[in-house]
Amino acid sequence: MPSQAYNSLKIGEAKTHLSALLADVEAGDALVICRGPTSVAHVTRVAGEDEHAALSATLRRERAKQKAVTTAEILSWRHEGHAR
Numbered sequence: 001m002p003s004q005a006y007n008s009l010k011i012g013e014a015k016t017h018l019s020a021l022l023a024d025v026e027a028g029d030a031l032v033i034c035r036g037p038t039s040v041a042h043v044t045r046v047a048g049e050d051e052h053a054a055l056s057a058t059l060r061r062e063r064a065k066q067k068a069v070t071t072a073e074i075l076s077w078r079h080e081g082h083a084r
Contacts, residue, residue, distance in 0.1 A: 007032060008032040008033070008034050008039065009021075009031070009032075009033065009034065010033075010034055010035070010036075011033055011034070011035055011040075014031070014033045021043075025043055025044065025045050026045055027045075028045060030042065030043070030044050031043040031044075
């Protein structure tokens with residue numbers, strides 16, 4: 001488990017501690033880099049090919065459990081919530 005979660009830090013801090021921050025990101029922490037009070041970057045670990053394959057398989061299994069959607073249903077959703 002990562003030792004510390006970095007919710008957000010300023011650019012100067014990120015530059016100074018980049019190696020340590022990247023090690024934490026590799027371990028699963030997320031990092032938000034800010035310029036003053038404004039968030040400018042969200043840094044997360046790049047998922048490996050095996051993780052993509054597992055996620056894809058899970059999504060396919062879950063989608064197979066759902067009933068088929070008709071064209072009429074899709075068209076009715078297009079304007080759902082719009083004032084008529």
